[in-house]
Amino acid sequence: MPDRYNPQVIDHLVRPRNVGELEGASGTGESGDASCGDVARFTVRIAENRVEGVRYKVYGCAACIAAGSALSELVSDASLLDAARVSGVDLEEALGGPLPAGKEHALTLVLDALHKAIEDHWNREAGEMLVEGYGGLRAGTGGKKTVVVATSGGVDSAVTALLMKEAGYEVACVTFRLHDGERGSRSCCSPDTVLFARDTAHRMGLPHFTLNLKELFDRRVMEDFVGSYAEGRTPNPCVSCNAHVKFHAASFLADKLGFERVATGHYARVVEEPEGATMARPVDEAKDQTYVLWPVPRELLARTIFPLGEHRKEEVRRIAEDRGLAVAYTPESQDICFIPDGDYRGFVRKSVAAEPGEIVDREGRALGRHKGVVDFTVGQRRGIGVAAPTPLYVTEVRPKTGQVVVGKKADLETREVRVGGLNWFLPPERAGSVQIRYNGRPVPCEMEHAEGGEVVAHLGAPVFGVAPGQSAVFYDGDKVVGGGVVRRDT
């Protein structure tokens, strides 16, 4: 590492390019803060996926000023995809080689400011999509080999992007800012998920974009999660995210870039049936995510690729290792991404005022008191707080009266389930079995149509502890016929 600046750095210092603020910018981004000591600000004007104009300002060290200047030069008049592909290594090259020790952060700082400006551009383009979700759903034609890959900074999505690239696709990566609980959203200098995902994309030579979906995620996923507990339902936030957020946002970006397909690192397969695209269980049964993917709209599924559906998790890690991806060793993600400590009751309690109420048996006899229905779900055994000779289970939560009903395990037995909010990939008549838990086994079922477009599934074997709000997913062998949400009463 050199102990002084290269001539290229000095040149950018003496004659900084593109300094200032752009009039009529379509995006503005800032990175760094007073605690880092350096702040970089980029303004960009993007039209028809080209960077028509770029200006930057830096308050900070000489390395940051020179890096800002060099970056602005690299992306000026470039296609948006090329601009989003510029990596720290490219920038270093433009500056004549490595910066002196302790100055490398300049590269990350200015790149982050540029990417935030592009993110701001998308935010302005997206408008309502960032709050309501994307409405322009359509299938890809499958003609052009172009794909937007949703990358989260983990091994699965990184390998997805790599496999798509190796299959001859033109790939653009996108990372969504979903909530503040994720690693990152802090300063540019912290180990941030977005920075990591970007760096991973750049190391594969791929462009990377960021979309801020916090408001959409808050409305469609977190509020639903909290509200469900308050109403005595058992929500699945991954299902709501797949229903409204990830796939829609990836499709929005694909449409803006003129790309045909979208891909994620989910373990599932898309298969063609005479009726159209449907989903099937993946090769790696232990990683099967079809249970949480049922609400993906059919139009979107038709443009979706799940390359990991053909691989086992061990292979995915091996591919990452073989290709030298740093993500090869990232840990498995936790259950609920926005509750990193796993204390979801605590999370819900912060948002809803819990009212105390009665614990009763099936006949309505009071057995004790509780501090709020939000603390209970159907099937729960622990933490009921009532002594009994045989184990007690929560068999029903009644939010209106504040009652929690408890009983024996046998009382949890369910033989029929009413399901609404349905999304079908195949004709409902093809459903031969239904799965009602993420890690549950499918049980044979017969379907009866009910009022309001809902169905009642008559189960061929009893299922214990079915809670309203859970997903019920119908299968024909390993194919997903459709899915919906368990209603309170049959």
Ligand SMILES: Nc1ncnc2c1ncn2[C@@H]1O[C@H](COP(=O)(O)OP(=O)(O)OP(=O)(O)O)[C@@H](O)[C@H]1O
């Ligand atoms: N914040 C995010 N931004 C972009 N894509 C995301 C994000 N979170 C999840 N995804 C996409 O959804 C897929 C499944 O998400 P899940 O939370 O199950 O991650 P995962 O199996 O741990 O995958 P990974 O190893 O890629 O993090 C990811 O592989 C990725 O394609």
